[in-house]
Amino acid sequence: MTNPVTPNIGLNKIDRTSPSTTYFDLDKYIDQNADAVDQFAGEASEAIGALEKRLDTEERREVVLQPGLQIVNAERSAPFKLSGIKGRTLVNLLGRDGGCESVNRWSAAYQTSVMLDTGMKEGGSSSLKVSATGTASFEHYIDHEGIPVKVDAHYILVGMAKPSNNKSKAYMRIYGLDSNNEPNNIYAASNTVEDTASFKPVVLKFKPTAVIKVVARLQLKDSLGNEIYIQDGQSGNFDSIRIYEISATEYTALDSMTPEQIAAKYPYVDSVQPVRNPYVIRYGENLAPTLFEGIRESSTKVLSEYSAIVKATGSTVVEYRSKLISAIPNTIYTLQAKITRNGVEKYDGVYVDVLGYDETGLYVLDTPGTVNTTGKDTFATPANIKTMEVRIVAPLDAAVGDYVIEDITLNVGNALEIHKPREDSILALQMDLYADPVTGEHADEVFEKEGQYFKLAKWKKVVLDGVQSYTITVNRLGYKVVGITWNFPTAIKDSVIATKHNGSQLEKLRAGDIDSASDQVILDITATVITISNTDSGWGVNYTPTVDEIKAYFMGWKMYDGGADASSTYNGTGLKAWVNLKQHKEGNSSNYTTTLPTVTAEGWAPYQIIYQLATPTVEPIVSEGMLTFIEGDNQIEVGTGIVLREGVKPVDAGDGTYWINGRTSPSYPLSKRPSRIQSVYKNNLPDNGWIAHPVDVGYEYVFGLVQARLGSGLFDPSANYSVTYLMLDKSPIALFTGSYAANEKAMLQELTDTVQQNATAVSVLMNKKVDNDAPGWITPTLLNGATSVDTTRFGTVAYRKLSTGKIQFRGLVQVTSSGADIFKLPSGFRPESYLKFPAANGGTYGEIVVLNTGEVRADVGGTGAKWYSLANITFLAEQ
Structure with a gap:
């Protein structure tokens, strides 16, 4: 007969119902019970100790996110806490x-x-x-x-x-x-x-x-x-x-x-590039985009983000193609979907599959898809894959009729997953991070403090755009020696990296050395010396240019004898003339003037100087998002060159569709050449109706590699649109080092810190809003006959820097000629590259152009009055 025991720890009990129980067994009822109690106490103590550790001792897991795509396995779902990014500089000789x-x-x-x-x-x-x-x-x-x-x-x-x-x-x-x-x-x-x-x-x-x-x-x-x-x-x-x-x-x-x-x-990289605008993206546990983010045939009716009705007609039709998904080579993925016909699951008709492409766009993967009884397909990617797309296909042999496609899921690994909507997380930072290009020493660093990101800046970039102070110190055979001073922080002597207009590096001499040829540079503590060939500048052997003529050279103009061709030099007599140096070197000398230029030549890339600061500075960083890990495998991308929420003006192609980044004139291209459009926003909220398109050959107004299209009838003319995208111009990629919470104590501490930081941030924002609402406008000197008009309603033409680091314009300006400068922005208020903004002009269109050298000018469109509103112009100050 079974001996009775206690229900929780199994202590022996005396069976009083049995007539055989006539004596008290000391071993059974004392020793065994004591051992059971002791064992239970030990296990309970260990469990309590483990719980105390989890609640009292903060434990984190260190993680290093490498450049490019990768799989990171996390023990639990938790936010990523950045501990640092270090700069890197590549100098392409x-x-x-x-x-x-x-x-x-x-x-x-x-x-x-x-x-x-x-x-x-x-x-x-x-x-x-x-x-x-x-x-x-x-x-x-x-x-x-x-x-x-x-x-x-x-x-x-x-x-x-x-x-x-x-x-x-x-x-x-x-x-x-x-x-x-x-x-x-x-x-x-x-x-x-x-x-x-x-x-x-x-x-x-x-x-x-x-x-x-x-x-x-x-x-x-x-x-x-x-x-x-x-x-x-x-x-x-x-x-x-x-x-x-x-x-x-x-x-x-x-x-x-x-x-x-x-x-x-x-x-x-072109010329000299630091780590520019680094980002890390954790793609959703479900990698499949929504059905709104792709190209659909008219025979496909989308019911929701992940459900649609597809009509099979007896012909093979690709009913849906998703936007491209980043793919990792030699990796297992699993695709699954629920497919029904007449309310019954059916996997031998319409199916979902995956196509993969290499870096040139050739397809290198064609999976069987969901053509089995489970609607599941596990596949391995080839070594040369770059991207992939999810498709819905109605094949030739599918029974004619309606099929319902639901819960498309694409995930890393071979396990079946419960369907979830795709939810990416991103951490993006807007800044440049430099380091010694050879040794990697003295690197700029990113760090986080109280929820805000900062850069410990050890390097400084100076763009020689004609606003610095210039002097001719020596006139040598074949070249001139130009001295340059600027009001920037003190340099470490001889730490210079300098490039000329074509991106080639100037030879570095040490302070105190004597120059010996053109294209050399010497950096002292607060000034520098550059040698310029007479062939480039157009200054004759015995001619000493004026300060304004030196400025014209640094704005892209070659001087020459107006009585000869543009390849000549000016030696002090005759007619002075200037030609666009870049275009002249490319064989086009049609862009010339006999008036001393005061604006930057078209297409000109200025000289740049990068030097190490004698005293590092701490600078706040514009950032967006928070990276979080999901428990298990995370597909993560680390890269550089992201541009966040740039304001755009979509253009009507004439057929009811709207395009971002060109297509027709006016095109309003993005400020940087895009390689990938990541997200489009409508009034700062994601707008998934936009479809990314490779640039079509034959359209002269496009810029970069990709555009975005919105279907007919979906554009809201009253909304503000912006776009986050990746630049085509490449820069070196840096590691993201950090950690995530591995136990409850760490997660609770992180939650407490986040609440405190958010409360502080809200308070600061409220105070800054008051500051931004208060007068802080800078009134510039208007040039070339430009005037402020109707100042009662529109305010005087002015600009200011907001707490976000963005520059804001205001006012209504009247201009007298196309392409003329309205005013010039000082250093610290300029974009990194040229920007164009649409501006109302008497019922027609026009553009306000902001150059990275500070000039603000109007490109006149149409005819009639030339009044331009500046009220909608904002951009990030990057230099």
């Missing part, structure tokens, strides 16, 4: 030439041609196509003009190459030039690319020993690897070429890295 947007400064060898190929590119708007034009026994290549290097320094050359056909191979070389500009061969050679489907990285490292310049060579081989006797017509494309000086440690580490890993670590 090829300047902007490596972008392959121009053939200038590239020369072709015998029986070789070079041209811009806009139809085949890895980045930007074109690549360089190198073609063999004969079969003589010569190598076929193009060379860049030599760039200065340092003996025994360490360098890496990286580029992207793609042979045009299977008869060709593509690779790169480096060779050196001595002090007489004669070849002194290094002849390091890169790996060879044979893949004709897409661009692949070619890399090589080199360490100069007896040369002062090196030349980058883009070269072809035949299918057998021969460098000579190449067949006529063989060709290859090259793009995104960069040469960086790196440290000895990095140089050694290259031997253990693949070309793909090297290309990722050393991405292409």
Whole structure:
């Protein structure tokens, strides 16, 4: 008979109903019970101790988020607390030439041609196509003009190459030039690319020993690897070429890295780029976008975010294609959906599947989709995948009729998940983070304090835009020495990184050195010296320019003898004239003037100086969002170049659809060239009706790689629209280091801190609102006959800086001519690049243009009165 026990810890009880219970068993009723009580007490003590630890001791898990896409597994759902981001600077010694947007400064060898190929590119708007034009026994290549290097320094050359056909191979070389500009061969050679489907990285490292310049060579081989006797017509494309000086440690580490890993670590940048506008996105546990975020056929009726009715007609039709989803190579994903017909689940008709694409847009993955009894499809992504899309397909053999598609779910891993709406989280920061470009030392740093992000700034950028103080200190043979002073923080002597208008780096001399050639720079504590060639400036050998003529050069104008052609120099007699230097170097000298220019030349990229501060400063950062982890696998993207909620003016294409970033004139493009439109907002709330489109060839008004379209009848003319997007121009990517709460104590402490910080933030915002509502307007000096009109209703033309770091305009201005400056913004009130804003003009349209050099001007549209309202103009002050 079973002995009775207590229900919770199993103590033995005497069975008083049994006649056999005639004695008291000491072992059974004393010792065993005592052991059971002791065991229970020990377990309870351990559990209580563990609970006390969870409630009394804060425990966090450290996490490092790497550049690019990755999977991060979190123990629990919790916010990410940023502990730091460090700056990084890449200096491309090829300047902007490596972008392959121009053939200038590239020369072709015998029986070789070079041209811009806009139809085949890895980045930007074109690549360089190198073609063999004969079969003589010569190598076929193009060379860049030599760039200065340092003996025994360490360098890496990286580029992207793609042979045009299977008869060709593509690779790169480096060779050196001595002090007489004669070849002194290094002849390091890169790996060879044979893949004709897409661009692949070619890399090589080199360490100069007896040369002062090196030349980058883009070269072809035949299918057998021969460098000579190449067949006529063989060709290859090259793009995104960069040469960086790196440290000895990095140089050694290259031997253990693949070309793909090297290309990722050393991405292409134009000229000098810091870590710019870093971001981290945690994509939703469900990666599938809503059915509103994609292209739908008219036979598909969307019922809600994740449900639709699809009509099968007996023809194969792709009923729905989602917006693109970032995909991780060599990773397991699971797709699932509920599909019914006449109220019964049915998986042998209409189905949901996934297509994947590589970086060139070619599809590399075509999954079977939900064509089984469970509506589930688990698949692995290939190594070359970049993005993927979810589709709803009505195949040819599907029974004709209506199908209901519900609860589309795409998640990482192979486990079935309960359907949830997609909810991404993002942390985005608007700032530049610099560091020593070779050693990585003295890096700018981001830190968080009381819920606000700050930058410990150790570097400063100065744009030489004509507003600085200039003096001619020396007139040398072939070049001039120009002294420059500015009212910025004190520099650490000799810490300068300087670039000229084409993005190439100026040679750095030390304070006290004597200049010896053009394109050199010397940085002292509060001033700098730059040497400028007479060929660039147009100043004659014996001519000393005035201060205003120096300013004109730094605004992009070359001086010349007006009685000769624009390639001449001015030597002090005759007619003075100025030509747009950038356009002149590209072969177009039509943009000239005989009046001393006072505005920045069209398309001009100013000289820039970056230097290390003698005393670091702490600066607040504009930020958006909060990153949170979900329990389990998180798909996370870390990158740079995000632009937050930029105001836009959608344009009617004439058929009832509206477009962002061009399509018709006026186009109102985004301020930066976009590579990806992340989100569109209507009155600061997400507007999921917009569909991202690659830029269509043939539309001259588009800008960058992508546009956004809103279907007919969905545009609200009374709403304010803005967009968050990624810039096409690349910058180095930094690690995000931080932690998340691993137990209850940490989560409670974080919750308490957040409540306190939010309460403080609300109080501060209220106070700042009072400040913003109060008069704080700056009234500028109006130029070129511009006047404030109707000041009673519109206020005097003025601007101010808000607490958010944005600049706000007001007033109604009357202008006298198109393109004339209205006023000029000082440093600290300027955007990072040119901005255009629509402005009312007597019933027609016009544009107000704000240049990154501070000029504010009106581009007149239509005819009649030229009055412009400035009231809707706001932008972020970035320099």
